[in-house]
Amino acid sequence: MDHSLIIEENSLKPATMEALRDEDFVIIEVPFxxxxxxxxxxxxxxxxxDGYVVNRVEVYETPNNFAxxxx
Numbered sequence: 001m002d003h004s005l006i007i008e009e010n011s012l013k014p015a016t017m018e019a020l021r022d023e024d025f026v027i028i029e030v031p032f033x034x035x036x037x038x039x040x041x042x043x044x045x046x047x048x049x050d051g052y053v054v055n056r057v058e059v060y061e062t063p064n065n066f067a068x069x070x071x
Contacts (some may be wrong), residue, residue, distance in 0.1 A: 006034045036060070036067035044069045 004026040056070040
């Protein structure tokens, strides 16, 4: 996901998406609002689905600011 534009599915108009693709943007669409909080929950659930024991996931927005998810 590094160096990609991460957006919520269907949040931009088709013409905007086409313009971004014409400019060679790497676009990743996710089915939720792409916030650190939502990504922490998303990664937590994906790791758990893969059969790993997970207690907490932290997603950093900056070197000193993060969102965490745990059950």
